Amino acid sequence: KFENNKNRGAFILFEGCDRAGKTTQATKLFEYIQSLGHPVKLWKFPERKTLIGQVIDEYLKKTRELDDRTIHLLFSANRWECVSTMKENILNGTTLIVDRYAYSGLAFSAAKGLKLEWCKYPDKGLLTPDIVFFTDLSSEDAAKRGGFGEERYENQSFQKKVREIYLSLKDPTWKILDARKSISELHDQIGKMSLTIIQKCKELPLKEDLF
Numbered sequence: 171k172f173e174n175n176k177n178r179g180a181f182i183l184f185e186g187c188d189r190a191g192k193t194t195q196a197t198k199l200f201e202y203i204q205s206l207g208h209p210v211k212l213w214k215f216p217e218r219k220t221l222i223g224q225v226i227d228e229y230l231k232k233t234r235e236l237d238d239r240t241i242h243l244l245f246s247a248n249r250w251e252c253v254s255t256m257k258e259n260i261l262n263g264t265t266l267i268v269d270r271y272a273y274s275g276l277a278f279s280a281a282k283g284l285k286l287e288w289c290k291y292p293d294k295g296l297l298t299p300d301i302v303f304f305t306d307l308s309s310e311d312a313a314k315r316g317g318f319g320e321e322r323y324e325n326q327s328f329q330k331k332v333r334e335i336y337l338s339l340k341d342p343t344w345k346i347l348d349a350r351k352s353i354s355e356l357h358d359q360i361g362k363m364s365l366t367i368i369q370k371c372k373e374l375p376l377k378e379d380l381f
């Protein structure tokens with residue numbers, strides 16, 4: 171373990187609407203960073219394997235109905251139950267590449283009509299990402315990528331609302347990427363920025379002040 175966060179890993183987050191290329195880019199970045207010999211792990215939220223994650227999985231697959239606020243709190247609890255492991259990894263020098271996090275929580279719940287301020291509160295004080303790659307794609311272009319799946323939220327009009335809310339949430343840690351670019355062009359851009367942030371983070375404290 172390193173003292174005072176010295177030589178910690180970076181917390182790199184991917185956010186974006188469905189089909190925007192988050193999983194493709196997160197996986198490619200993971201392979202790239204690993205090939206350079208840096209300790210790195212790939213994470214994804216919701217983490218469907220935990221007890222709370224199983225309930226979330228049923229909700230997303232539409233085999234369980236839950237009140238909007240209840241599911242919002244479960245998504246948040248699913249992050250909190252992972253946070254100590256995430257922190258331990260980062261402080262041990264491992265870079266975490268995370269596919270979706272609290273911004274997804276805000277965008278999807280607010281798109282259903284819940285107040286943003288109410289939605290933010292349960293995630294207040296979570297580990298703060300060092301950089302957020304937002305793969306931006308219109309819902310029309312997303313629909314062209316093989317159509318939407320069967321899970322809850324996978325339809326064009328809802329994704330349109332989600333995108334608008336996402337874009338209202340951006341802060342200086344966000345890098346908005348045009349997801350219409352080629353997979354390799356995006357990967358090059360993301361790879362360069364990630365190496366810079368990995369170096370920078372070695373000297374910076376890990377923050378726990380989300381929202």
Ligand code: ADP
Pocket residue numbers: 186187188189190191192193194195315316349350351352353356
């Ligand atoms: P997400 O994780 O954001 O839902 P995926 O990475 O699963 O998105 O990508 C959704 C679909 O779009 C996949 O079929 C993937 O191969 C394709 N795709 C990803 N990135 C691009 C890109 N830059 N250009 C064209 N198609 C892409």
Ligand code: FDM
Pocket residue numbers: 215216230245246270271272274275276278279322323
């Ligand atoms: N989602 C994800 C939320 O509504 N809130 C959250 O906090 C998180 C992390 O779950 F529709 C939604 C977003 C998406 C679904 O799908 C997860 P993927 O395909 O596993 O990312």
